[in-house]
Amino acid sequence: MNDRKPRIRPAALAALLAVALGLSSVPASAALDPRFDPSKLTIPSLHPIKEVKPSRAVLGNGLVLYLLENHDLPVVLGQSYVKGSSLWEPANKVGLGGLTGEVMRSGGSAAHSGDWLDDRLAAIGASISTRIDEDLATAGFRCLSENTKEVLGLLAEVMRKPAFPEDKIELSKVSLRRQIAGRNDEMLDVLQRTSAFAVYGKDSPYARVPEYATVEAITRADCVKMHAQCFAPNRTVLVIYGDFKKSDMQRLVAGAFGDWKRDPAATPALPPLPARAGNRVVFAPKDDVTQSAVVFTHIGFKADSPDYADMEVLERALGGGFQSRLFNHVRTQRGLAYATGANSGAGFLRPGLFFAYSLTRNDSVMAALDLVRDEVRRITREPVTPEELKVARDAVQNSFVFNFEQPSAVAFRAGFYEMAGYPQDFLQRYQKALESVTATSMLAAGQRQIEPDKLVTVIVGKEKEFDRPLAAVGPTVERMDITIPPPPSKAGAAAGAASPEALARGREWLKRAADKAGGAPAWAAIKSWSEDSKVSVSMGG
Known part of the structure; x- marks a missing residue:
């Protein structure tokens, strides 16, 4: 919710290149003109945040409603935040939360099928989405203002009475199986998963990942139960923004959600987090790579901590950009990394993970590890220089404006x-706290929130090409097996073997999918297609 990483859009990048090319043809005398010297530019302080308050109301069933009118465009946006979590899923059915959130939308409601929703929403240029993640569940919509009543009603149907048809559950399982099959393909995915295992413990709900067996075990009844656990009016905050009148929208919301029965049961608590333990070394072998990775990590803190502002500036100074210590020392001066950085460890709904990392060649893993470890220790032992403080704090403050890039963000x-x-x-x-960050306060916050002696060292890569043996990192190295267990149905069968019944069922699913899209004539009629997408690029070094 508070992502302040600078983003560079293609248009902005093109403009910068144009300026650079233009300056290259300017005479040397003009280039020395102090008016064009960036070091002499005066940068004004950021203005205080202009306070804009959405209206707030509470329905009789406990649903909290925020409304903010904006008539610039004939568009209405809605988003509900629900105190639900995929972490409530049973250990033998990991993947249930995400699957339930997906099929709520893809499967439609008791009144309208998912396929009907696809067609109708496409026809009126609207969208509805649902998710159940680790920290919260969400459901949202976007539509033209003239279609608000209809789309809000459809959202209410999906949130309150999802259908969970078997065919859509199976399609979602196919997607999960595909993700499982490819989860070791990317180094960063393996590093993230291994780090979670190392910090939380392999059996912790925070570290569990779907397996073929857990996905296969999920039933429709499980989806119904998970939905009931998560979605209830007294756990929901609904926010609607855009082109409407407040009084009209209040009536629409009351009509769509007012008779939704509240859940008398207490909201389940999230699983407890483990305490920071002693220093450990965890290694996950990945022999199909030329680049390896190393990360130092442990549990962080919540963003409501008094240390939040100091730690965000510390993150920037340590590993948050091109002028950070990690970037300068590991990448620029030593040339050991194509990517390096750090994260403060802040999380909004629960403590996040502090980490400092480097991706480097297999034959320089230990050298990069030494440098990253030294910089983490140094940031907790001595204050940053005045110049480092100014650069880091200015970067955080200047990127702060991206919190207000869209009026709806308020x-x-x-x-x-x-x-x-x-x-x-x-x-x-937070903005006021940033102004008070000093080198001394940042050092004190770093000493409270980063414990070098309790950091877990995680290494992923090709061991036989490392520049030093793993034993040089610590006396005990925990080796983690990242092999993907086979599906239960194939555990005792020859690879690729399938029964005639399974093959027949597969052909049936393929035919049904093709028929849903219009059959062979519809596919044959396609000559070309176009896609629209939005991409954000974060330059973190």
Whole structure:
């Protein structure tokens, strides 16, 4: 919710290149003109945040409603934040939460099928989405203002009475199986998963991942139960922004959600987090790579900590950009990494993970490890220089404006803060705290939030090409097996073997999928297609 990483858009990049090319043809005398010297530019302070307050109301069933009108465009956006979590899924059915959130939308409601929803929403240029993630569940919509009543009603159907048809559950399982099959393909995915195993423990709900066996075990009854656990009006904050009148929208929401029965049961608590343990070394072999990775990590803190502002500036100084210590020392000066950086460890709904990492050649893993470890220790032992402080704090403050890039962000942030238990003026307090960050306060925060002696060292890569033996890192190295267990149905069968019944069922599914898309004539009629997408690029070094 508070992502302040600078983003570079293609248009902006093109403009910068044009300026650079233009300057290359300017005479040397003009280039020395002090008016064009960046070091002499005066950068004004950021203005205080202009306070915009959405209206707040509570329905009789406990649903909290935030509304903010904006008539610039004939568009209405809605987002609900729900105190639900995929972590509530049973250990033998990991993947249930994500699957349930997906099929809520793809399977439609008791009144309208998912395929009907696809067609109708496409016809009116609208969308509805649902998710159940580790920290919260969400359901949202976007539509033209003239279709608000209809789309809001469809959202209510999906949130309250999803159908969970068997065919859509099976399609979602296919997607999960595909993800399982490819989860060792990318180094960063393996590093992230291994780090979670190392910090939380392999059997922790925070580290569990779907397996073929857990996905195969999921039933429709499980989806119905998971939905009931998560979605209830008294766990929901609904935010609506855009082209409408407040009084009209209040009536629409009351009509769509007012008779939704509240859940008398207490909201389940999230699983407890483990305490930071002693220093450990965890290694996951990945022999099909020329680049390996190393990360130092342990459990972080919540963003409501008094140390939040100091730690965000510390992150920037340590490993948050091209002028950070890690980038300068590991990549620029030593040439050992094509990517390196750090994260403060802040999380909004629960403590995040502090980490400092480097991706490097197999034959320089240990050298990069030494440098990253030294910089983490140094940031907790001595204050940054005045120049480092200014560069890091200015970068955080200047990127702060991206919190307000879209006017709708004010409304959605209000709903998220209520669901997460944060004060509505959290960002105003954060902005004020940033102004008070000093080298001394940052050092004190780093000493409280980073414990070098309790960091877990995680290494992923090709061991036989390392520049030093793993034993040089520590006396005990825990080796993690990242092999993907086979599906239960294939555990005792020859690879690729399938029964005639399974083959017949597969052909049936393929035919049904093709028929849903219009059959062979529809596919043959396709000559070309176009896609629209939005991409954000974060330059973190």
